[in-house]
Amino acid sequence: MGLRESKKQETRQLISDHATRLFIENGFESTTIAEIAAAARVAKKTVTNYFARKEDLAFDHGDEFVASLSRAVAGRAEGESALTALRREFLDGVERHDPVMGFSGKVFARMIADSPTLLARLRDLHDLREDALAGVLATETGAAPGDITPRAVAAQLGGVHRILFQRILDLTLDGQSNERIAETVTVAAHRVFGLLEGSLADYAVK
Numbered sequence: 001m002g003l004r005e006s007k008k009q010e011t012r013q014l015i016s017d018h019a020t021r022l023f024i025e026n027g028f029e030s031t032t033i034a035e036i037a038a039a040a041r042v043a044k045k046t047v048t049n050y051f052a053r054k055e056d057l058a059f060d061h062g063d064e065f066v067a068s069l070s071r072a073v074a075g076r077a078e079g080e081s082a083l084t085a086l087r088r089e090f091l092d093g094v095e096r097h098d099p100v101m102g103f104s105g106k107v108f109a110r111m112i113a114d115s116p117t118l119l120a121r122l123r124d125l126h127d128l129r130e131d132a133l134a135g136v137l138a139t140e141t142g143a144a145p146g147d148i149t150p151r152a153v154a155a156q157l158g159g160v161h162r163i164l165f166q167r168i169l170d171l172t173l174d175g176q177s178n179e180r181i182a183e184t185v186t187v188a189a190h191r192v193f194g195l196l197e198g199s200l201a202d203y204a205v206k
Contacts, residue, residue, distance in 0.1 A: 012050045012060075015040045019047075019057035024107055028058060028115040055121035058111070061100050066128045068100060069161065070136040073204065082137060082204035086157055087193040090164065094185055097178045102168035109172040126165075130158035141204050153203060160192050 018039040022031045033054060037044040051057045059065070069086060076085035090101070097103040104112075112118045134154035137143070143150050167188055171181045 011042070011046070015042060015047055015050055016057055016060040019051075020108070020111075023058055023115075024111050028054075028111060028118055053121075055118060058118055059121060059125065062125055065100050065125055066132055069129055069158065070132040073133065073136050073140065076206050078206055080206055081201060082140075082153070082157065083193065083196055083200040086161075087189065090161070090189055090193075091186060094182045094189065097182060102165045102172070103178050103181070104169075104172065106172055106175055109169050113169070113173060126158065126162050129161070130154050133158060137204055140206070153200060156196060156200070160196070163192060164189055 015036065019031070019036045022036060022039060026035075033047050034044055036057065037047045040047070047057075051060075056062055068089075072085050072089040073082045076082065080088075093101045102109075112122065131154075134151045137150035137153055138147070141150065164185060168181055168185055171184060176184075
């Protein structure tokens with residue numbers, strides 16, 4: 001990364017950090033872009049140049065979240081199915097307490113849970129992630145145009161991830177430690193991914 005790009009990343013992170021602090025202190029809906037700009041000591045236009053919508057300031061890893069499932073499937077190992085790849089990636093993320101998977105801490109989780117706008121945006125991000133997964137599955141399996149199979153599979157696999165994400169969020173709001181959450185969610189993940197074995201074990205094998 002060059003110096004210019006590094007500086008841009010630093011500015012983006014600075015804005016996001018100040019925004020998150022203000023959202024937590026004052027509530028998402030009550031915090032304005034102008035207040036965020038003032039806290040970060042940048043122009044209001046600089047904030048909107050880096051973040052197209054206010055919600056993106058809270059979900060600053062949104063792009064990574066949306067791409068996570070499709071990237072896991074596209075990068076799966078030889079002989080590995082889409083289901084196996086996604087289960088492996090999920091369990092690896094749980095082990096490292098990946099914030100993109102929902103290990104965000106109680107304060108941040110409460111900020112999301114208390115904001116109808118952020119909850120709506122989270123649903124949008126789940127939908128976008130599922131759309132991206134369906135596209136990769138169609139490409140990887142050579143599905144014919146109009147074949148509903150990749151979309152149906154993406155809905156099932158995306159649904160598992162939605163359920164597990166919500167489980168992590170709920171346990172975080174309950175005040176459980178990341179270690180305890182990881183233990184609980186690992187058991188749950190084996191259970192819910194296992195439910196799809198009968199129908200998807202041999203789907204999209206590389």
